[in-house]
Amino acid sequence: MTKTACIISLTPVTDEPRVLRQSKALADAGWNVIVAGFRGRQEPPPFWRYIEVEHVYETRRLIENVKLDWKRRLSPYSGQFAEDYYWSQAGYDGIFEHIATIENVRCDLAIAHDYFTAPIAAKLAALSGGVYSVDCHEFSFEQYMHDPKWIKRERPWVHAMEKRYLPGASVVTTVCDGIADALKSTYNLPNRPVVVRSTAFFHNLPFRQTGERIEVLYHGIVSPMRGLEQTIESVKLWNPEYHFVIRGPGPDDYVASLNALAETHGVSGRVRVDPPVPFNEMVPRANTADIGFFVQEDISIQKRFTLPNKFFEYVQARLALCVADLPEMARLVKAYDLGVLVPNVTPQAIASQINGLTRDKINAHKQASMRAAQRLSWQNEAAVMLRAYGIDTSVVENA
Structure with missing residues (x-):
């Protein structure tokens, strides 16, 4: 039965x-x-x-x-x-x-x-x-x-x-x-x-060579305590070829506050907040970016051991990763050479790690995601x- x-x-x-x-x-x-x-x-x-x-x-x-x-x-x-x-x-x-x-x-x-x-x-x-x-x-x-x-x-x-x-x-x-x-x-x-x-479900996506414009992507729920404010502030310290895209569902007033923050820091031309896409389109759409990004503060056991959906979705999208140096994510980043770790959630620390990701390094980490995608599915x-x-x-x- x-x-x-x-x-x-x-x-x-x-x-x-x-x-x-x-x-x-x-x-x-x-x-x-x-x-x-x-x-x-x-x-x-x-x-x-x-x-x-x-x-x-x-x-x-x-x-x-x-x-x-x-x-x-x-x-x-x-x-x-x-x-x-x-x-x-x-x-x-x-x-x-x-x-x-x-x-x-x-x-x-x-x-x-x-x-x-x-x-x-x-x-x-x-x-x-x-x-x-x-x-x-x-x-x-x-x-x-x-x-x-x-x-x-x-x-x-x-x-x-x-x-x-x-x-x-x-x-x-x-x-x-x-x-x-x-x-x-x-x-x-x-x-x-x-x-x-x-x-995430396995996606058979191609390797995409990093171009002149380098896109750093955060996708997921758009809400406070996810390091988005600090990241937007850090964009003014990024090399000019790097752009930040935020994609996901969030309250209208909070999204408006992020756009206002980008304006305040003079980076509104390099920061974009996109609406969410359907579940089945999330990974393929992410494949158009170069770096999958997620930082948050270590303020509790809950935050310290975060290992979110987006981490694995970035791997399936064949991206390089730039994530917080927290134990669960750091273990996998190091094991598979997926990208770099941000030691603390400050604009300076974020910018340092982003700027250190040259095109050659990004491509190497993308290739590592290619190799890891089947196992991390x-x-x-x-x-x-x-x-x-x-x-x-x-x-x-x-x-």
Whole structure:
């Protein structure tokens, strides 16, 4: 009998790379795949049964809000209070009812993406007689350490939620070794989370010789704490042939602030903010650039061990890489000679590394990406994920 997996991710799931890769691997292994989440820019793939959900916020009386706030405050001392607070906010109970009752979903495996969908997955698994898994994109306990209000108000509750749901999962997966170790020690998990890196689908793209104009590309979510402000400021220190392109989704006001910053520093002619492109076009479009770029500050375990989708997408796009000197990215950059590492997130450090990438060096690192693309692809990583779920990988590996 064909088994069913239900993936729950409260993101625009049709644009979410990890969901798209994960679901494709399960479908290729012969499973029925249901995906519940928000609607994205592109249509869902044909092998999904797609369930569109949304947050529905309920108006409550003041006394009810006071009671709920106390449950949040007491959640570090009671997992039940943490769970009660969860089900009372952001329409999570409505999302569960939509999936389980209106859509009548039953599954052998419910896959939660991060802690805030774990209660839904756990409840759905119990209803179905199946199991649930939690896929941790982040080390959520330290996700917003730059925000004092989050640290005081939300961090203890996040900790309580993960402490309640991670140990009960049939398997916990995450994106890199550093976060796997942090999760195991923080929550005293019986097994170390399985590392399933966010590698991209393999793309058979050509080597592109670096031309007169050298394009440095950041693609991904356009938001604060990603070093974009410091990078724009650094452009005035770059050699004149280098140009900076930012491509991805972001709030209009923040995008406007980046354009204004480029104007302030006199580099608006060398900085361009492009709208996002569909998931299937991201890597081919990136191939028109020369250097894949990403720097962020080391302000927490979460930031220190970052190993994002874009790192592997740059490799598939056959780019040279210029990324922050953080352990997970640095290990791969050095192992495959993919590019250079920025020691700190200052305009001077960024400019020094960019200017040091001559055309010959860029071409050499592009060739290194050519050599590494097959090994650093989802076609290899998918088998790791399937084995973690106890699924026979021979069908996928021989596909």
